[in-house]
Amino acid sequence: MAYKIALAGIGKIARDQHVPAIAASPDWDLAATVSRHGSVDGVEAYDDLGAMLAARPDIEVVSLCMPPVPRFDYAKAAIAAGRHVMLEKPPGASLAECHALEAMARAAGVSIYATWHSREAAMVATAKAWLKDKTLESLHVIWKEDVRKWHPGQTWIWQAGGLGVFDPGINALSIVTEILPDPIHVTASELLIPENCETPIAASIDFAHPGGARVTAEFDFRKEGDQFWTIEIEAREGRLTLLEGGGALEIDGKAQTAGPATDALTGEYPRLYANMARLVRAGGVDMDLAPLVHVADAFLLGRWITVDPFIE
Structure with missing residues (x-):
């Protein structure tokens, strides 16, 4: 079964890496995008995260690709709506907000993943x-x-x-x-x-x-x-x-x-999305912040x- 996912922040990294990785994976169905400036052909587009969350309760996962400063508010809203959250690196603009997001996700019973693509x-x-x-x-x-x-x-x-x-x-x-x-x-x-x-x-x-x-x-x-x-x-x-x-x-x-x-998966981002699928299936959390600490x-x-x- 493929999970429905929304991609928030449609910039260069989303177009070059996230969209192709999602399209190539049997685990994912790109069901919506959220961006004030971009969209993906053939995918339902929103310019407001709250509107997308309200209109699409069937979307289980939100992947956040915008710059780090606004990411906390987006992640907080997605978690509050009961959605699993995937964070582009760095996972936040500060350590405190990353710790807060992990606590929110655990309290809500959803998965959250601080991705580090170069590890893959x-x-x-x-x-x-x-x-x-x-x-x-x-x-x-x-x-x-x-x-x-x-x-x-x-x-x-x-x-x-x-x-x-x-x-x-x-x-x-x-x-x-x-x-x-x-x-x-x-x-x-x-x-x-x-x-x-x-x-x-x-x-x-x-x-x-x-x-x-x-x-x-x-x-x-x-x-x-x-x-x-x-x-x-x-x-x-x-x-x-x-x-x-x-x-x-x-x-x-x-x-x-x-x-x-x-060789089982080609590329860093396909492996990230495979990791996220495993976390969602297991109800897991991966918020390793060691790089951000440094x-x-x-x-x-x-x-x-x-x-x-x-x-x-």
Whole structure:
């Protein structure tokens, strides 16, 4: 049986990832969209979530794809209407509102899922399995991309709550928190804020690791030319490098291939929607907030440095 789902927020990520993943899955039937600016051909469209919830009690699940700041009110309304909720990353604009949404969902007896699409990249599970019994010596994240290419016209990303460079950077942190067998925490950070923006265009973070390994990350939205979404890991037993945002993997310099379990579903978002279907069937909740904790701590502990204005 396919669940009827509504997609709220019809922007680039919804069109490129969510709509195709839903269409390709036997678990889902895209029954409605909610957006002031977009729609999907052949799908009933609303410009108000409350109107959709009232008109379509048959829709069981709402997937939220709008920017993080308005997401709380949408999720709260959907939960209050008894609908299961799927949250695009980051799951909210603050940790407190994410905790509140989880409590609401549990009280209402509905499922809620904080998705981290980069955890579903092809080689992340292989990296996690390799690291399980290794002695970590260092881990370094290099996440550098051209914001003008990947986030054109997205002014919300530069406003308070938009995360700035941490909008993609949190993808790296979602992988790190998934593959490391031991928890880490932020000890220091440096945030470069354009003088006309409210969020960082670049950042670096130092972490503490319980075994004393050196763990660092650098994020930059100003990278032209080659783009980097890389995690470099040195262990006592060997070297692992995740490339292409977790889509490719080298161990001791040798390229690895994905196993049969990864091949069962093609792509990060199809796997997210398969996870959501399992949660709904089981009445489960998945609100892992570890990546967002690191971003919040980077802001709390950060040394703020004003840099040249960002001009798109």
